[in-house]
Amino acid sequence: MPVIDLWAKDGYLSTPDGNSIYFWGFSKSETGPAQLPGPYIIAKQEETITVNLYNKLSEPVSISFPGQPVVTVGGQPVQPQYSDGQLLSFVNHAEPGGMVSYTFTPSYPGTFIYESGTNPHKQVPMGLYGGLVVRPADYNPNVKEYKTAYGAGTNTEFDREYLLITGEIDPDMHQTVEEGKPYHVSKYLPRYWTLNGRCAPDTMLMDHVDYLPHQPYGSIVMGQPGEKILMRYIGAGIDNHPLHPHGTHTRVVAVDGRLLKNGNVDLSYKRFTVLVGAGQTYDQIYQWDGLGYTPQNPIPTTLPNLRNMGIGDAGWTMWSGSPYLGMKGDIPVGVVSYNEFGEYYFMLHSHEELQITNWGEFPGGMMTWVAIYPSLSHDVGVLK
């Protein structure tokens, strides 16, 4: 039986504009850093899993598993916890220095959130949340028909998969909590918006970069033309966020870990913007097929002299300088191009555009890229 150990602790987040923000998060080990979001949990349908929570914070902490009907502690279903007659936790919690052990058996596959159930108005925005992926019982990543989000025959095959967890940060809240003062949730006013715990441009960095010890997950989505890229959105903040990927629509195949299918009737649909509500999850297939242009089948417009155009006004560009996938062109001198192999970059961002700033400064916030490479290792876009 899989056992996951999580430690609730504190730490400091880093923002691209140089701020350091106190937060609470889950850690994989007793000595490791608290992280935002918490460690991804990968479980399997019909396979019982135990999550042990060790509480290193100075107030009670718990974990709720929305979408899991039966979670037990000590063989009994979890229950709300009260202190002096006041509600403290939606589920059994661990006292400071203590631990609590949750056990459940996911009965259906999908994408879920796990988050604090104790003073959640404070503890969840402070960072006590993470993603849970449940594999279908017949999941087999080595056989195409069985590498699916929802089981063979559900039209949810994928080639690569990515978790994208939305959140917000109100620095006043974090500072108030750090100082041990009461926080007025009605004053919630985010200044930062996060994907997988990072603000752009840090979202575009790889996983586990040294200088973001508390924010181990990048958000860059990579794939090849024609591939089925599974994007699993999770709304972990308090607000809703309309996520818009450039390049093409996504096909929404499941909401809240439930396949969009009634019997044989397929209810999946395509969108170019999905509103990720607080607490919701969306599973979607993004498949970019391109327009078929190559140097042999050239574009019907003339590429202007690039020195006369705006390229990399910020001092950098993701562009190759060529209209063609896998080709490189002449980026003007003085502009840094982060393009590696002539890959295409498509922005993926919140369309509440103030959310793609860091405290009002563009670029930032809830923004990343979908990168389409001419060829890409099979090791990329694997959730482990």
Next chain:
Amino acid sequence: MATVKKRFGATDGWVNMPDGTSHYIFGFVDITGVPENQIFQYRGKATLLAPLLEAYEGDEVYLTLTNLGLPSRPDLDDTHTIHWHGFPNQIPLWDGVPEASISVPVGRDFTYYYKPLDPGTYIHHCHFEPVEHIQMGMIGPVTVRPQLEKELGRKFAYNDENTAFDREALIFLTELDPKPHHLVANVQEFDWTEYSPEYWLINGRSYPDTVKPADDPSFPQQPFSALVEAYEGEKVLLRFVNIGFQQHCIQILGIPLKVVGLDAQQLRGYNGEDISCWRDAIYIAAGQTVDAIFTAPRAGIYPLYNRNHYKNTIAGTAFGGMVTEIRVLSKP
């Protein structure tokens, strides 16, 4: 298939609200066919909304963007782009994201090419510092018409006879926070996390201006009326667009709406299942579009408004804002 050639100028201008205030905007102006030595007469004449871009499925669209500069902010040499929001299988060259390909400096041209294959309602907007350039007004509608219209000589939203309509209207939703418009006009910075709109617009106007004619001389730079007129029994397609920074909820008192498309995709399942649905309130998030059809009921005036009632206001006080009217007339 036809070839559509269009040319938009990027520049600035001013828009008027019903309380007598005017607000500085950035935007686009249609300069298709204007002789080269006359295009500078269009500086300062940006419109809210930007011109409609319209094509049939399969057409070849060449859209040239010319950056005419900002006469009221001559110090500001921002580049601009056109992003066709929602265009499937796009390549970065024509996607209009400055960080991923090209933007257009003052005095320069760039031609975007599109061969749309999926009918529906889209959006075009500038993607340079989008929080600023979108709020400042560089936003416009895009309509792609289905081939079925040409085959049958009638109007359809999609390639399906169930999406037939007699008339169509645009319900294009945005907000306007006067503070950034004022600060940008006066060469000052705005903290976008303080965004707090005061005006709620349909087609670039606030009610009661929404029901005034398109060519009303009081709104030289707001050429889109939002008045919807139809005869009893006619089918009316409403093309909802939200390119504000907030979710909106639109209701028409007395008229249910059949939602047939979202984000320029007909509501059909993976195997062609009909998943269209009836709604009395259209919830629409920033960056989404909705196609909905209604049958005009008995003659009368049917108000269209935002169910978040605080948005049916002008500068927080007077009744107005995100309101327009459906006027149904008896058959002639």
